[in-house]
Amino acid sequence: MPEVIFAGPEGRLEGRYHPADDPAAPCALILSPHPKAGGHMDHRIPVAMYEQYKRRGFSVLRFNFRGIGRSMGTYDNGQGELQDAAYALDWMQSFNQNAPFSWVSGYSFGAWIGMQLLMRRPEVAGFISMSLPTNTYDFSFLAPCPASGLITYGDEDPIVPHEDVVRIVDKIRVQKGHIITPHLIEGADHFYTHHLDEASEIIEDYLDVHLDPRYSPPREQRLLEG
Template sequence: MPEVIFAGPEGRLEGRYHPSDDPQAPCALILSPHPKAGGHMDHRIPVAMYESYKRRGFSVLRFNFRGIGRSMGVYDNGQGELQDAAYALDWLQSFNQNAPFSWVSGYSFGAWIGMQLLMRRPEVAGFISMSLPVNTYDFAFLAPCPASGLVTYGSEDPIVPADDVDRVVDKIRVQKGHVIQTHRVEGADHFYSNHLEEALDVIEDYLDENLDPRYSPPREMKYLEG
């Protein structure tokens, strides 16, 4: 898990990068929760996402948004953080120029940033959005959504009510041939307390179904919550 420092729009950004052994492996970018709510790249959910793609043979990067850890800058209400994500994807792709496609996965605030990023980057072939904050941010920018993906959310989330997620996702238009799937994790809160393994099972199943079999490791190798 090499520590990396790369250039961002406001100075250096701090990350953790796993390069694939395959020079033609796809890429995955992992986006963290809200910087003002203690979000950082070593949060257990971004780490779990990172490890999942790593096991699948992807080159994968997670990083701290500006102002967190050793990343320079200050919080910029999402606009600057979207720029950070774009710079991170650029850096990742600069070392993986033969990658056939990229995926973006984010949790909460990071899921919102990820959905904006995929609108700007046609090489993003799929996404995973956990606890998408539909009651905090406007998702009208998805007009239409250019990639298929999965949205997971908890039935007992007091921060983003499950019915709000259903309502917003149902209204999102997608480009022809693409589908946004949703999965309500029964009993889970916003943080998947005591339900993270169940949520990850759903994500692993989705990735197995939507990726080439060569990117699907044996099920016994899956992440287990400790």
């Protein structure tokens, strides 16, 4: 899990990068929760996502948004953080020019940033959005959503009511041939306090279905390394 520093729009950005053994492996970008709420790349949920793609043979990067850790700059209400994400994806792809596609996974604020990024980057083939903050941000930019993806949310979330997630997801238009899959996790809160393992298994199952089998490690390996 090498530490990396790369250029961002406001100076350096700090990350953790795992290069795939296969030069033609796909890429995955992991996006952290809200910088103003203690969000950082070493939060347990971004780390869990990072490890999932690593096991699948992806080149995978997680990083700190501007103003967090050793990343330069100051919080910019999402606009600058979207630029940070675009620079991070560019940096990773510069080392993976034969990657056939990329996935974006984000948690909470990072999920909102990730869904904006996929609207701008046609190479993003799929997404995972955990605890999507549908009651805080406008999602009308998904017009239509250009990729399939999974949205996980809990029915005990005190920050984003699960009814609000359903309401927004039902309104999202999706390009033909793509599907957004919402998955309610009973008993889970916004932070998956006691349900991260369950959420991770739901994501693993989704990736098994939507990725080529060569990117799906045996379940025994998953349990051993998870």
